[in-house]
Amino acid sequence: MRFLHRPKRETSTTYRRPLTVAAPSAWSETLEALYPPACWLCADGLESGWFCSNHSLPQGAPAPCCRVCALELPTGLRGGSTCGPCRREPPAWEQLVSLGDYHRERGLRAGILALKHGGRRDLCLPLGRALARRLEECVHVSGVDLFVPVPLHPLRHLQRGHDQALGLARSVAAVLDRPVRRSLRRLRPTPAQGTACSESLWAALLGRGRRGHSRAANVSGAFALEEREARHVTGRRVWLVDDVVTSGHTVRECSVLLKRAGADSVGVLCLARASLSGHA
Ligand SMILES: [Zn+2]
Numbered sequence: 001m002r003f004l005h006r007p008k009r010e011t012s013t014t015y016r017r018p019l020t021v022a023a024p025s026a027w028s029e030t031l032e033a034l035y036p037p038a039c040w041l042c043a044d045g046l047e048s049g050w051f052c053s054n055h056s057l058p059q060g061a062p063a064p065c066c067r068v069c070a071l072e073l074p075t076g077l078r079g080g081s082t083c084g085p086c087r088r089e090p091p092a093w094e095q096l097v098s099l100g101d102y103h104r105e106r107g108l109r110a111g112i113l114a115l116k117h118g119g120r121r122d123l124c125l126p127l128g129r130a131l132a133r134r135l136e137e138c139v140h141v142s143g144v145d146l147f148v149p150v151p152l153h154p155l156r157h158l159q160r161g162h163d164q165a166l167g168l169a170r171s172v173a174a175v176l177d178r179p180v181r182r183s184l185r186r187l188r189p190t191p192a193q194g195t196a197c198s199e200s201l202w203a204a205l206l207g208r209g210r211r212g213h214s215r216a217a218n219v220s221g222a223f224a225l226e227e228r229e230a231r232h233v234t235g236r237r238v239w240l241v242d243d244v245v246t247s248g249h250t251v252r253e254c255s256v257l258l259k260r261a262g263a264d265s266v267g268v269l270c271l272a273r274a275s276l277s278g279h280a
């Protein structure tokens, strides 16, 4: 089995100042000789960056998509427009920003699966950095007050071993120098839209399957605002952070709670947007 090199694990220092930049050149060269740059997913050698060509993240803006829901727009509409469904029935959030489409972006999908189901919490660092860059491309960061991760239920946390939305939020917030507040709580476990393996494990834990349960019913009333957090949310421009947005029901529930608590606006920042027809 090949030696898997991973760059230094995340700390508050490495988020802001990568070791290769901060270290004197001799030290940096020694480190590179000992630990040559490698893809964070497959450990293939690299000239630069975080991922190899097979696992590269989307570069630049995704295909023309709706500013509000980030789903692809019909031909003829300019990117950044608002789609018909969002005009007729605006969701509870103002804007959704993602790195790309879950089904089309192979490298992004591989990273998300490793993060969610492979125990690779270290991926929060490069993926969070990419998310921060993407957000900077889409909005003026002075208009971002704080980040709130979509909460994970303690049972799910136990199953997964880490909270990927919280890790991503911390990574993004460290780059953009904004606070992270765990303002929301998940009241009951809800089946995730994940792999068949994770689904069956989760169904076994809950003692039931997903059949007959709509996603909207699953997440309805599944979240609450932490009471002590209301004063931190009121009048603030909040960005929810999650890994993948599929149906949008989860972020809708969370956005409604934040708006009720007085949030000035709510944005959604996620690694990928997935259409309902696929598997996320
Ligand atoms: Zn790779």
Ligand SMILES: [Zn+2]
Residues within 6 Å of the ligand: 066, 067, 068, 069, 070, 071, 082, 083, 084, 085, 086
């Ligand atoms: Zn839309």
